[in-house]
Amino acid sequence: MILRTLVLENFRQVNGRAEVRFAPPGDKNVTVVLGQNGSGKTTLLNAFLWCLYGELEEMENRKEIVCHKAVQDAAIGGQVVGGVSLVVADGPRVYTVSRRVTYQKLDGGRLEEAAQQRPFWVDITDEKGVTTAAPDAIQFVQQMLPRGLSGFFFFRGEDMEDLALQEAQPRLKKGVTEFLNVTLLDQAISHLKTVGKDFGRELANIAVGGEKVFTDDIEAAEGDLEAAGTRLETAKQNDLALRGQREVIERHLAESEEPRRLIEARLRAEDRKASSEKQEEEARKALATAISRDGFLWRADEVFAQPLKLAEEAVKRGEIPTKIKPTFVEDLLERGDCVCGRPLDDDARACLLKWRGAEGLAAMEENVNEFRNTARGFLSRRGRFVQDCDRLRTAWAESRVAVRQAEEQLSAIKSELAGRDFGIKELDALQKKLRVVNDDITKASIEVAEAGGVVAAIEGRLAKLRADLARLVKDNVKTGAIQRRYDSTEHVRAALVAMREGWLAIVQGYLNKQLQANWQKVAQLARQVEFTPEFQLSIKELGPDSQWTTSAPSSANLRVLALCFVSALIKLAKEIGVEAKQKADAGQRVPMFQGGDYPLVMDAPFATMDKHFKRAVPGGLRGVVPQVVLLSSYDQWSGEVEAALRTAVGAAYVLELHVPGKGDEGVSIPFAGQKFDYVVAEPDAMTDWTTIREVTL
Amino acid sequence: METWEDIQGKKAQLLKDSVAELDQGERDILSKALALEWENRNLRPSEFSKQLRNFIQQVVQ
Numbered sequence: 001m002i003l004r005t006l007v008l009e010n011f012r013q014v015n016g017r018a019e020v021r022f023a024p025p026g027d028k029n030v031t032v033v034l035g036q037n038g039s040g041k042t043t044l045l046n047a048f049l050w051c052l053y054g055e056l057e058e059m060e061n062r063k064e065i066v067c068h069k070a071v072q073d074a075a076i077g078g079q080v081v082g083g084v085s086l087v088v089a090d091g092p093r094v095y096t097v098s099r100r101v102t103y104q105k106l107d108g109g110r111l112e113e114a115a116q117q118r119p120f121w122v123d124i125t126d127e128k129g130v131t132t133a134a135p136d137a138i139q140f141v142q143q144m145l146p147r148g149l150s151g152f153f154f155f156r157g158e159d160m161e162d163l164a165l166q167e168a169q170p171r172l173k174k175g176v177t178e179f180l181n182v183t184l185l186d187q188a189i190s191h192l193k194t195v196g197k198d199f200g201r202e203l204a205n206i207a208v209g210g211e212k213v214f215t216d217d218i219e220a221a222e223g224d225l226e227a228a229g230t231r232l233e234t235a236k237q238n239d240l241a242l243r244g245q246r247e248v249i250e251r252h253l254a255e256s257e258e259p260r261r262l263i264e265a266r267l268r269a270e271d272r273k274a275s276s277e278k279q280e281e282e283a284r285k286a287l288a289t290a291i292s293r294d295g296f297l298w299r300a301d302e303v304f305a306q307p308l309k310l311a312e313e314a315v316k317r318g319e320i321p322t323k324i325k326p327t328f329v330e331d332l333l334e335r336g337d338c339v340c341g342r343p344l345d346d347d348a349r350a351c352l353l354k355w356r357g358a359e360g361l362a363a364m365e366e367n368v369n370e371f372r373n374t375a376r377g378f379l380s381r382r383g384r385f386v387q388d389c390d391r392l393r394t395a396w397a398e399s400r401v402a403v404r405q406a407e408e409q410l411s412a413i414k415s416e417l418a419g420r421d422f423g424i425k426e427l428d429a430l431q432k433k434l435r436v437v438n439d440d441i442t443k444a445s446i447e448v449a450e451a452g453g454v455v456a457a458i459e460g461r462l463a464k465l466r467a468d469l470a471r472l473v474k475d476n477v478k479t480g481a482i483q484r485r486y487d488s489t490e491h492v493r494a495a496l497v498a499m500r501e502g503w504l505a506i507v508q509g510y511l512n513k514q515l516q517a518n519w520q521k522v523a524q525l526a527r528q529v530e531f532t533p534e535f536q537l538s539i540k541e542l543g544p545d546s547q548w549t550t551s552a553p554s555s556a557n558l559r560v561l562a563l564c565f566v567s568a569l570i571k572l573a574k575e576i577g578v579e580a581k582q583k584a585d586a587g588q589r590v591p592m593f594q595g596g597d598y599p600l601v602m603d604a605p606f607a608t609m610d611k612h613f614k615r616a617v618p619g620g621l622r623g624v625v626p627q628v629v630l631l632s633s634y635d636q637w638s639g640e641v642e643a644a645l646r647t648a649v650g651a652a653y654v655l656e657l658h659v660p661g662k663g664d665e666g667v668s669i670p671f672a673g674q675k676f677d678y679v680v681a682e683p684d685a686m687t688d689w690t691t692i693r694e695v696t697l
Numbered sequence: 698m699e700t701w702e703d704i705q706g707k708k709a710q711l712l713k714d715s716v717a718e719l720d721q722g723e724r725d726i727l728s729k730a731l732a733l734e735w736e737n738r739n740l741r742p743s744e745f746s747k748q749l750r751n752f753i754q755q756v757v758q
Contacts, residue, residue, distance in 0.1 A: 188734045191749055195753060510701075
C-alpha cells in the first residue's frame with residue numbers, strides 16, 4: 001500500500017479541490033507538508049482515515065465534513081460536496097478508494113445531507129490498465145489495511161509515545177496478532193472450546209452413579225475456574241493500569257527535574273522582583289514626600305543669591321553694621337552728655353537728633369540680618385533636601401534596575417520553561433501520588449499472585465477429576481465415546497493454542513531484533529531497547545555502575561522507541577506481503593491481512609525531540625521504511641529536520657492558511673529557495689480555510 | 698540478523714511440534730476447524746461450532 005495521491009474536495013479545512021502527490025519509494029521517499037497550527041495538518045491525517053474507514057479522530061466538530069468556506073460560498077438550495085480519494089499502489093495494481101458526502105444548503109445556511117448513490121467505493125486497476133469496482137469496498141479496505149492497524153501507519157506525534165508505555169501492551173499484542181492473521185486461529189480455538197463444553201454437558205446429561213458425581217464436580221470446578229479466571233484477568237488489568245500510571249508519573253517527575261530547577265529559580269526571581277518593587281515604591285514615596293515638603297527650596301540658591309549678595313556688599317561697604325545704635329543715641333540724649341563726657345550743646349544735640357533720624361538704617365540692618373539668617377537656614381535646608389533627593393533618586397533608580405533585571409531573568413526562565421511549566425505543588429502532589437500508586441501496585445501484585453494460585457489449584461483439581469472420569473467411563477460405550485470426543489477436542493484446541501502462542505513468540509523475537517537494529521540506525525544513541533516477551537516496549541540506559549537500568553524515559557526517547565517499533569512492523573508487513581504473494585501464486589489460501597509495503601504518515605513527530613534526535617531520527621527513519629509523509633509546522637521543520645531530510649524530499653506542499661484579519665497580518669516562509677504564503681489575512685473573511693500549494697523542487 | 702526465511706523455518710518446526718502429539722483423527726479435526734473458519738470467514742460464526750461438533754462425532758467414535 002504505497003501512497004500515490006490524495007485528493008481532497010472541500011474536506012474540513014481545505015477549500016475547493018486539492019491534490020497531494022506523494023513521493024514514491026526510493027532515494028527521495030519523503031513528502032513534506034508544512035502548515036501553521038490550525039492550517040489542517042491533522043485534517044490531512046484524518047483525510048486518510050475518513051476515506052478508508054469513514055471515521056475522524058481527535059477532532060472538534062467531528063460531524064462537520066465539508067469546509068465552512070465552501071458552505072458559505074454555496075447558494076441557498078445549492079449542493080456542497082465533500083470528499084476524499086486515496087490512490088495507492090500495490091505492486092503493478094492501483095487501488096482508488098473514494099468517499100463522498102453531499103449536502104444541500106438550506107435557508108439560514110443549515111445543511112441537510114443529500115442522498116448519495118455511491119458514498120464509498122474502491123476501483124481496482126490491474127497491471128493491464130483495466131479498472132473494475134471492488135465487489136465489497138469495506139472488506140477490500142480491511143484486507144488492505146485493517147482499521148486496528150491503521151494507527152501504526154497514520155499517527156499524530158503526540159500519540160506516538162503512548163505506544164511505548166507499559167499500558168500499551170494489549171494494543172501492541174492485538175496489533176501483532178492482526179498482522180499475523182491469527183484471527184482465524186483465534187476463532188477456531190474459541191469454537192473448539194464451545195464444542196468441548198458441549199461434549200462436557202452431553203456427558204453430564206447421560207452420566208449416572210459415580211460418573212454423575214464426577215461430571216457434577218467437574219461442572220462445579222469449571223464454574224469456579226471461570227470465576228477465578230475473571231478475578232485473575234481483572235487483577236492483571238488492574239496491575240497493568242497501575243504500572244501504566246506509575247510510568248506516566250515517573251516520566252513527569254523525570255522530565256520535571258530540569259524544569260524544577262528553573263521553577264525554583266523563577267520563584268527566587270519572583271521574590272526578588274517583589275522585594276525590588278517594594279523598595280522602588282518606598283523610595284518613590286519618600287522622594288515624593290521630600291519634594292512635597294521641601295521642593296519649593298529646589299531653586300532657593302538662585303532666589304536668595306542676589307539679596308544675599310547685596311547684603312554682603314552692604315557689609316563690605318561698612319553700611320552694616322550701622323555705626324551708631326538707636327539706644328546709644330537715646331542714652332546720650334537722656335543723659336545730656338556727649339560720648340567724650342562733656343555736656344551736649346545745641347549743635348551736638350542737633351547732630352545727635354540727626355543721627356537718631358538715621359535709625360532706619362539700624363532697622364534695615366536688623367531686617368537684613370534676619371534675612372541673612374533666614375536665607376542661610378533655607379539654604380542649609382535646601383542642601384539637606386538636595387542630598388536627600390540624590391540619595392532617594394539613586395535608591396529609586398537602583399530598585400527600578402533591580403526590578404528590570406528580575407523581569408529579564410523571569411522572561412529568560414519562562415522562555416526556557418516553555419511547555420514544561422507547572423507548579424512545585426503539583427510536583428509534590430505527583431510524588432505523593434507515586435507513593436500511593438506504588439503501594440497499590442504492591443497490593444495488585446499480591447492479588448495477581450493469589451488469583452493465579454487459585455486458578456492453578458482449580459486447574460489441577462479439574463485435571464485430576466477429568467482423568468478420574470476418563471478412567472471411569474473408559475469401558476462405557478456411550479459415555480466413553482463422548483469422553484474421547486471431548487479429549488480429542490481439547491487436544492486439538494491445546495495444539496492450536498500452542499501454535500498461536502509459539503508463532504507470536506517467534507514473531508515477537510523477530511520484531512525485537514528489528515527494533516534493536518532500527519534503534520541503532522534511527523536513534524544513534526546508546527540505549528538498550530527491547531520488545532519484551534510480554535509485548536511491551538522497554539528502554540534502558542547505562543547507569544553509573546555501567547549496568548543497564550530502567551529509568552523514566554523522556555517523551556522524545558519514547559517517541560523514537562515507538563517509531564523504531566512501527567518501522568519494525570512495516571518490515572514485518574513487507575515480509576508478510578511477500579509470503580502472501582507466494583501463496584496466492586501457488587493457489588494457496590492468502591491471509592486476511594495481505595501485507596506489503598506500507599508508508600509512515602506522521603503529524604508533528606519531532607516536536608519534543610532534542611537537537612540530536614532531530615538530526616538523527618528523520619534521516620534514519622526514511623532509511624528503514626519505504627515511504628515517509630511528514631506533516632509539520634515550519635518551526636519544527638526548519639533547522640535540524642530540514643538539514644537531515646533536504647536531499648530526501650521528493651514532494652513538498654505548503655498549507656496556506658487564510659484567516660480573517662487585516663492585510664498586513666500575513667506570514668510567509670522560505671522553502672526550497674522560494675517564498676510561500678503561510679498565513680494570509682483576509683479582511684472580508686468570516687471563517688478560516690486552507691489552500692494547498694505545491695512546492696516545485 | 699535473523700532473516701524471514703529463518704522465521705519461516707521456525708514456524709514450520711513449530712507447526713510440526715504442535716501436532717506431533719495429535720493422532721490422525723485429531724489432525725483431521727484441526728484441519729477441518731481451520732478450513733471451516735476460512736470458508737466461512739466472511740459470515741457470522743453461529744453455525745461453525747455445530748458443523749465442527751458433527752465432524753468430531755464422525756471422526757471420534
